[in-house]
Amino acid sequence: MSFFKAIDNALERFAYYTLVICITLMVLLTLLGIGSRQFSTTFLWLDPLVRHLVFLSAFMGGVLATGKRGHIGIDIIGKFLESKGLCYFRDSILRVVDLAAFITVMWLSYWAIQLSKIEFQYGREIFLGVHSGYLVSIIPFGLILIGYRFFFLFISSIKKNVDREGEN
Numbered sequence: 001m002s003f004f005k006a007i008d009n010a011l012e013r014f015a016y017y018t019l020v021i022c023i024t025l026m027v028l029l030t031l032l033g034i035g036s037r038q039f040s041t042t043f044l045w046l047d048p049l050v051r052h053l054v055f056l057s058a059f060m061g062g063v064l065a066t067g068k069r070g071h072i073g074i075d076i077i078g079k080f081l082e083s084k085g086l087c088y089f090r091d092s093i094l095r096v097v098d099l100a101a102f103i104t105v106m107w108l109s110y111w112a113i114q115l116s117k118i119e120f121q122y123g124r125e126i127f128l129g130v131h132s133g134y135l136v137s138i139i140p141f142g143l144i145l146i147g148y149r150f151f152f153l154f155i156s157s158i159k160k161n162v163d164r165e166g167e168n
Helices: 002-037 046-067 076-083 087-122 132-136 138-167
Strands: 125-127
Touching: 002 046, 002 138, 046 125, 046 138, 076 087, 087 132, 087 138, 125 132, 132 138
Parallel strands: none
Antiparallel strands: none
8 A cells, every 4th residue: 555655756757847947937838938028039939838738737627626525525425424523434435426527537538649749740740849749748748647636546445444443
């Protein structure tokens, strides 16, 4: 379990620092674009780069939110069960949701990889010699990282349940 925890911690740090770098670059490059217009100069690669940084930062934010269970979710049933003292059922529901989310995200990752393959085959250079296949590969990359976070949440909840039962 400590192996998976170490990977999860490294993934958390990677996503955090990548997000900080993306946001910093987005602000600086946008300011560069605005400033360059004052001198009647434009950099054609700025806008596509900033758009893809936004895209990457959205996935890194998803990775961070998933690890903190802050991803999009409606937890009416979980709150109700917790208020009635039925935490075991709430934990079971969370486990099912984590597993279903992991399977769904991995399924989406498979199809995103297929899309990336097609883009590498038929795509073109977008800016600064960067092929569109690399830019589309942000999608499976982000989905796989999010999928791992769901997987880790699932296995760690099982371990917590086993540890609780061992205490009783």
